[in-house]
Amino acid sequence: MTTQASATRRTRRKTIPGTGGRTASVFLIPFFVLFALTMIAPVIYAIGMSLFAERRSGLGFGGATVEFVGLGNYVEVLSDTTFTDGFGRLAIYCLLYVPTLLAVALVLALLLDSAVAYAKRAFQLLLFLPHAVPGVIAALIWAYLYTPGVSPIVKALESGGIGIDFLSVQLVLPSMVNIAVWEWAGYNVIILFTALQALPREILEAARVDGAGEIRTALSIKTPLVWPALGVALLFTVIGSLQLFTEPKILSSATTAVTSTWVPNMWAYDAAFNRNNLPQAAAASIILALLAGLLSWVVTRFTSKEPTR
Amino acid sequence: MTAVIDRPASQTPTPVKPIRSHRPRATSRTAAKVGVNGLLVLGSAYMVLPLLWLVFAATKDAGDLYSGNAFAFGTDLVANLQRLLAQDDGIFLRWLANSILYAGIGAVVGGFVSLMAGYAFDKFEFRGKRGLYASVLVGVLIPNTATVIPLYLLAASIGLTNTIWAVLIPTLCNPFSVYLARVFSSGYLPAETLEAARVDGAGPIRSFLQVGLPMLVPGFVTIALFQFVGIWNNFMLPLIMLQDRDLFPSSVGIALWQSQVQQNPEFSTLVIAGSFVSVIPLIVAFVMLQRFWRSGLSAGSVK
Numbered sequence: 001m002t003t004q005a006s007a008t009r010r011t012r013r014k015t016i017p018g019t020g021g022r023t024a025s026v027f028l029i030p031f032f033v034l035f036a037l038t039m040i041a042p043v044i045y046a047i048g049m050s051l052f053a054e055r056r057s058g059l060g061f062g063g064a065t066v067e068f069v070g071l072g073n074y075v076e077v078l079s080d081t082t083f084t085d086g087f088g089r090l091a092i093y094c095l096l097y098v099p100t101l102l103a104v105a106l107v108l109a110l111l112l113d114s115a116v117a118y119a120k121r122a123f124q125l126l127l128f129l130p131h132a133v134p135g136v137i138a139a140l141i142w143a144y145l146y147t148p149g150v151s152p153i154v155k156a157l158e159s160g161g162i163g164i165d166f167l168s169v170q171l172v173l174p175s176m177v178n179i180a181v182w183e184w185a186g187y188n189v190i191i192l193f194t195a196l197q198a199l200p201r202e203i204l205e206a207a208r209v210d211g212a213g214e215i216r217t218a219l220s221i222k223t224p225l226v227w228p229a230l231g232v233a234l235l236f237t238v239i240g241s242l243q244l245f246t247e248p249k250i251l252s253s254a255t256t257a258v259t260s261t262w263v264p265n266m267w268a269y270d271a272a273f274n275r276n277n278l279p280q281a282a283a284a285s286i287i288l289a290l291l292a293g294l295l296s297w298v299v300t301r302f303t304s305k306e307p308t309r
Numbered sequence: 310m311t312a313v314i315d316r317p318a319s320q321t322p323t324p325v326k327p328i329r330s331h332r333p334r335a336t337s338r339t340a341a342k343v344g345v346n347g348l349l350v351l352g353s354a355y356m357v358l359p360l361l362w363l364v365f366a367a368t369k370d371a372g373d374l375y376s377g378n379a380f381a382f383g384t385d386l387v388a389n390l391q392r393l394l395a396q397d398d399g400i401f402l403r404w405l406a407n408s409i410l411y412a413g414i415g416a417v418v419g420g421f422v423s424l425m426a427g428y429a430f431d432k433f434e435f436r437g438k439r440g441l442y443a444s445v446l447v448g449v450l451i452p453n454t455a456t457v458i459p460l461y462l463l464a465a466s467i468g469l470t471n472t473i474w475a476v477l478i479p480t481l482c483n484p485f486s487v488y489l490a491r492v493f494s495s496g497y498l499p500a501e502t503l504e505a506a507r508v509d510g511a512g513p514i515r516s517f518l519q520v521g522l523p524m525l526v527p528g529f530v531t532i533a534l535f536q537f538v539g540i541w542n543n544f545m546l547p548l549i550m551l552q553d554r555d556l557f558p559s560s561v562g563i564a565l566w567q568s569q570v571q572q573n574p575e576f577s578t579l580v581i582a583g584s585f586v587s588v589i590p591l592i593v594a595f596v597m598l599q600r601f602w603r604s605g606l607s608a609g610s611v612k
Contacts, residue, residue, distance in 0.1 A: 023513040027429035028441070030422045034482035039448055039456055045466070046459030108352050116342040117349060125599065126353040129360060132595040134542040136560040137584040140567060141359045144366070144581070152362070152379035186356060187606070194607040214341060235450075243454040246544045253568045265454050269549065272458055281458050289455035296450040 043289065050074065050283035073283040082261040083284065089173060090263050094241045097177045101237055102230065104181060105188035109226075110218045112189065113196040124193065127186040135183065139250035142179045143167075147254060167255035176247050184240065188233045195229035196222055231303030238299055242292050245269070264288050360588070367585035371578050389582040401583055403555060404562035408541055408587070411473070411558055415480035416537035423483055423536075424529050427490020428521060432503060442491075448484030454545050461549045475550035476558070480540045486532045492608040493528030494521075531605040534598055541591065559587045 053069045077083050108127060112120055130138065146166035148154045157164055166175045199222060207217045223230075245265040252258035252266075260274065261267040264284060272281035362379060369383030377383075393401050429435075430442055460479055464470045498521055506516040522529075547561045557565070563583045570576045595602065 024429045024433040024435040024438075026514065027425040027433070027517070031426035031482065031487060032441070034422065034478070035444070035448060035484070038460060038479045038482045039451070039484075042456055042459035042463045045463045049462055104352075108349070111345050111349050111352075114341075114345045116338070116345050118346055123349050123353055125596065127356050128602075129592065129595070130356050132538065132591040133360070133588055134544075134560050134591070136542075136544050136564050137363075137588055138359075140563065140580060140584055141363050143567075144577075145359060145362065149375045150379075150577075155379070182356065182359065190603065190606045194603075239450060239452050243452045245454050249544075249548075250564060250567065253564075253571065265545070268458050269545075272461065272549075278462060282462055285455055285458040289451055292452045292455055293447075293450065 043286070046282040046285055049279055050286055051279075053279050054277075073279050074287065077280055077283045077287065082259075083264065083267050086261055086264045086267050090242070090244060093173060093177060093244060093263070094238065096174060097180055097241050098234065098237050100177060101181050101184055101188065102233060104185045105192055105233065106223065106230065108185065108189045109192035109196055110222060112193050113222065114214055114218070116214070124186075124190060127189050129186065130182050131184070131187045133183070135246040136250060138183050139179055139247045142175070142182070143251055143254040146175055167251070167257055169257040172251065172255060172257045176244075176251065179247050180241070180244075184237070188237070191233055192226055192229055195226040199225050228303070231299075234303060235296060235299045238295055239292060242288065242295070360592075363581065363585055363588065366581045369578070371575055374577060374581075385578075389578050390586070393579055393582040393586065396579055397554075400554065401559070401562065401586075404557050404559040405587060407556060408558040408560070411476055411480065411547075412537045412540040414477060415540040416533040419481040419483055419536050420486060420529055420533035422481060423486035423532060424490045424522075424525060425517075426487045427492075428494045428498075428517060428525070430487070430491045431494035432498070432500065432521075445484045445487050448482075449488060453543075457545050457549055460546070464550065470550050471552050471556065473556060476543075476547045476556075479546060480536070480543070483536055483539070486536060489532050489535070489605060489608055490525075490528065493525060493531070496608070497528055498524050527601065527604065530598070531601040531608075534594070534601050535605055537594075538591065559583065563587070 050073050051068060051070060052066050053073060055065050055067055111117060112123060117123070133141075145151045145153055148165070151166075154164065154166070165171065203221065203225070204217060207221050212221070243265065244263050248258050248262045248266055249269075252260065252262065260270045265288065268281045268284040268288070271277045271284060365380055365382060366374060367389060368386040369377075370385045370388070373383045373385070426445075430438065430445075456479075460475075461470065464475045469475050502520060502524070503516050506520040507513075511519065541558070542560065543558075544560045544564070547556075547558050548564070551557055551561065554562070554565070563580055566576050566583065567580045570580065
């Protein structure tokens, strides 16, 4: 009792009156209750569930029994080729999407930042517009723009003698990358453009006096200086790309090239709702969350090694 | 390009430089203007043309959609909207209302919860602050979709699936908003102002409500805007949690219609008209609230 009391008194004295833990908790409790309910508890529950499996008796009568299988579900998920194929596709998707998105966003941001660009605010607004479009609708618009017969793009290419099926097995993945780039490029343009605008003008002036042209300044001076902002954009892009679900789910209604287990998220959805194997769905989600954590950590490590603020 | 040529040139005898750079400079400046703005127009066209296509497509019936000029107006906008509103006894309006309800409550309540937490992280000193804040950042880094199925499993175990709570409660918790709120609180709200309120005898809660909150309104609007759009756009959570069509938000409803296009192409006009109607309020909001999303994006890029 006495030690506890003296401990509180000590913390009280260290801080400004009225800003101690007790007051802070009034402000923090709502958020952390929600945090515990919607992020921590589900993950713990899913981990627990993933360690068990339903076993039906040999004859199929008498209902199922639940038994502890340890990491058995993880082994089964990871050895299922439809799951690992999905991961392969997700990996290719990330490798195509992340560099394309960042390159497009950086180039557009540098163009906007260039001294000769007109109507910067209007261009920013136009570039950002697709971000206001819900993912489902973005995927739908592009699904139509990829469908022969409806699509003006396919029609134009055909009249030029080029026949391309954007929804074929070979092209559907790049087609999906295009949808995601369309949705997210403008968002990242604004982030990078804001960072570019905040660069000290003296440095850019010095580069100009030294005879560096616009392109040279953009590539060897501005780009390295906005590295921290690029790092943040990279981190959120990587996390975002692991979420891939909406676009393939919508495109799967327009083409058979996208199967019901096309990416890990769809695999988990299919496990839960079509195959009724909740423990495996739980295991797949945990695998994805762990991978996301690992990748975020790698990206944070990698980007913070570079020049920091 | 000129830079690459100019650099070595400056080491060679001076007369060379003026001759080489006088006339080309003027033309290369025009070339740069045309090039830079041309590329920006191209980039903007890539962003805007698909949206324009949606606008044109919303004015056509199924026949026109599959034939004719994609970038020309049809004559069926009113008919399409009437069909949209009439389909399944006007269920689309219900979906739209659900979207507004989920996104509105999520944005206002969730935004306020995050604002309080971000304010406390910025202005208060307490034990375990670093650890708690680190957990918020971990929350930012975990992709939403990775927790959706665990959330479903938990909600199913307590019988909460297929209720509005199943889609509402998860959206109230947004770690990224807490992060934004902390950035805004330290940027907009000088500690001295709060100190002054405290000297005047206001308690910490009163000084938050009467002094802090009014100064944080722009930050709150930004956070609420981002949450609103995030919830409006959310697809996987409502898709998984809800089975009752009357509870669907517009995203899930439109996707349901789209899944029927294969059997009945007539549904494509419903899908397009529905997409058109549900995109318009968001675009209007974004154009009108430019100041807020700009400040949100610049705050979000601070590491």
